[in-house]
Amino acid sequence: MEVALYHPESGYYARPENPVGRTGDYVTAPVLSPVFSFALGNLVREFVRRNEGVLCSIVDIGCGDGGLIRALASENSSPNVRFFGVDRDLRRAGFSPPLVGLKPDLRSVPRDGAHLILSNELYDAFPFARLVRRGEQLHELWVQERDGVLDWVEREAPAPYEDYFTANGIELAEGQFADVSLEWEAFHAEVLDFFERGLVVTIDYGYPADKLFHPRARRFGTAAAYAGQRVSRDLLANPGAQDLTAHVNFSDLQRAGGTTLFFDRLAKFLLSLGAAEHPLFRPVEDSGITSAEEGLELLEAREAARRLVLPDGIGEEMRVLVQGKNVDLEGWSFQRPLY
Numbered sequence: 001m002e003v004a005l006y007h008p009e010s011g012y013y014a015r016p017e018n019p020v021g022r023t024g025d026y027v028t029a030p031v032l033s034p035v036f037s038f039a040l041g042n043l044v045r046e047f048v049r050r051n052e053g054v055l056c057s058i059v060d061i062g063c064g065d066g067g068l069i070r071a072l073a074s075e076n077s078s079p080n081v082r083f084f085g086v087d088r089d090l091r092r093a094g095f096s097p098p099l100v101g102l103k104p105d106l107r108s109v110p111r112d113g114a115h116l117i118l119s120n121e122l123y124d125a126f127p128f129a130r131l132v133r134r135g136e137q138l139h140e141l142w143v144q145e146r147d148g149v150l151d152w153v154e155r156e157a158p159a160p161y162e163d164y165f166t167a168n169g170i171e172l173a174e175g176q177f178a179d180v181s182l183e184w185e186a187f188h189a190e191v192l193d194f195f196e197r198g199l200v201v202t203i204d205y206g207y208p209a210d211k212l213f214h215p216r217a218r219r220f221g222t223a224a225a226y227a228g229q230r231v232s233r234d235l236l237a238n239p240g241a242q243d244l245t246a247h248v249n250f251s252d253l254q255r256a257g258g259t260t261l262f263f264d265r266l267a268k269f270l271l272s273l274g275a276a277e278h279p280l281f282r283p284v285e286d287s288g289i290t291s292a293e294e295g296l297e298l299l300e301a302r303e304a305a306r307r308l309v310l311p312d313g314i315g316e317e318m319r320v321l322v323q324g325k326n327v328d329l330e331g332w333s334f335q336r337p338l339y
Helices: 002-006 034-050 067-075 159-167 183-194 250-255 266-272 292-309
Strands: 056-061 081-086 101-103 114-120 129-134 137-146 149-156 177-180 198-207 224-227 230-232 243-245 259-265 318-325
Touching (some): 034 198, 034 292, 056 067, 114 183, 183 250, 250 259, 250 318, 266 292
Parallel strands (some): 056 114, 114 198
Antiparallel strands (some): 137 149
16 A cells, blocks of 8 residues: 555556545545635634644645645745645645745754644544454565466554554454554654654544444445546556545544544534634525526535535534643633533
């Protein structure tokens, strides 16, 4: 997976075209609707207010083309706030300082002041191992070539994977598959250790361990491939030409440190931050439409916004984990009940 996604010449993310968007392979929440950045912008302003007089850094890890961090920077002009986009490959980031500072890794971001660190679909793109329980043994699926075609072969899994399940009290059923990255917890611990005061907001597809490794609900794991807005379970087809992903074990991220202030659906998180106050949710008769074309565009934009907050969209499928260090543990807008 590391080679298929991140090879500097042939990897999926090395391609010059942007994989995100309606003409790409998949759509992310920031691209889907401006409601996403609008709600997060409210969180940025709340964070700055709660850290009055302190230099605040807003950091987007895995910023991709920089659309989200650029939108947040354009909506916030406080002199004691600075914005950073972090990505291992910054070629798609179409902006430059002073609006947003681009950094190849988190260590390059200044450590002084308070930090609000965001990530959206970062951890589900980490290289992962495919594992399966065979009797008393845990096997790892390796990739091999047979007659010019890539295929799977099983081998006994390295000890760290057995240790992972044992230490966390996870038992796979016979024949059950699971997709695991040992880097989830380790990397997240580095993020939490990076700053002295602030919040880490992790938005991704995933579940806590008891649901992620449920023997019936996810017997075949969660690994999937995305290309042309379609999902497939054939991970070996077209290597380097499709995205590969697996759901995140949020229990790993919670074990990494910090104090959990919020863990729930993306829809609830955005609504708590005031997403419904965005103009796209105002009555249509108040929109000032002057043509049929404008009306169609508005309907399309409203439908995209709706997918962020209603039960049949990605707002229901994605989870948000907010962890804090040396900050108020209560009273945040994202913690308020919706009803």
